[in-house]
Amino acid sequence: MLALIAGTGELPRAVVRALPQRPLICALETSPPDFVTADRLFRLEHLGSLLRWLRAQGVTQICMCGAVSRPDIRWQSLDLSTVFLLPSILRALRRGDDGALRIVIGILEGAGFDVLAAHEAVPALLLPEGIATRTAPGGEIAALARLGDRVSAEQAREDLGQACVIRDGQVLARETDSGTDKMLGGLPFGTALGGVLYKAPKPGQDRRADLPVIGPQTAARCAEAGLKGIIIEAGGVMVLDQTDVIRRLDAEGMFLWVRERPSP
Structure with a gap:
């Protein structure tokens, strides 16, 4: 099963429309999608819990698409599942865009998900x-x-x-x-x-x-x-x-x- 981590802009809607089956859609509370409805909004402080929830829904692939602004972190709000990801999250927040995305991809892969590009999900793009x-x-x-x-x-x-x-x-x-x-x-x-x-x-x-x-x-x-x-x-x-x-x-x-x- 495929899940989108959707950001702003037209791309998430284009991906959803082109897929034969609607994916599960998640989004950061700080960057909600413009043109699709998220099934679950989350904060970065609860990323670990989100990944556990996705596995429970049967998700095996994740596609990140759309623009996302860097969120402010409320450290006191970290949940237990995310505490273990804290070193990687801190490294990502200190990096430029490319470095941060590589770390996020590493987190997703480390949690057992295949990370799929938008153009891999929809080659016609x-x-x-x-x-x-x-x-x-x-x-x-x-x-x-x-x-x-x-x-x-x-x-x-x-x-x-x-x-x-x-x-x-x-x-x-x-x-x-x-x-x-x-x-x-x-x-x-x-x-x-x-x-x-x-x-x-x-x-x-x-x-x-x-x-x-x-x-x-x-x-x-x-x-x-x-x-x-x-x-x-x-x-x-x-x-x-x-x-x-x-x-x-x-x-x-x-x-x-x-x-x-x-x-x-």
Whole structure:
């Protein structure tokens, strides 16, 4: 049986809709899901009890999907089952996003669960390699893609975001913890005309959680910013409501390039 630890955003709903059977849905009280109903809300102080409850429900696989903010911990509220996990929880809270997710995955696996990525649960969330839109990128876009690769590697070393806006060999904006839509919305009017959104997983990250996502809102924000198109890594970026995304980009004469990232 599959359980989701669902966060905010569209991804949990997309996963639930695509699965043949509704999974059990759990969520942190501090980051409840926007578009699905949780069967159980929990606090991090009660993680051990949650894992015991999941086993009692027959859960064998867990998929983490959606954005989650780091919760404040009320140490006096730790239950006995979670006390034994305290060293791992403390390490996770001191790490960046990638390090914290690796530790959380380790906790889940240590409790006997298989951790399943959202794109493993729903492979159709990944588009095949190639040009998904009617408009194709021009010859100069290949150089921008290589620049995006370098920026992605830098952001991995700094444990920052998974996207950037690039144009004419320059980086106009880098994603932070606020997310891609906030980055695009923060571009001063007209400064990104003719630019490109590049989005890919950070090299070396564990792809069972926090795989990048784009959707219709991303396409709309890119169009508002005057971008030429979007470059995403093949097999590394999930696309929600794919028909709508492609329709919006086609209407604006923009491209979506699903690109195989070259080996470093």
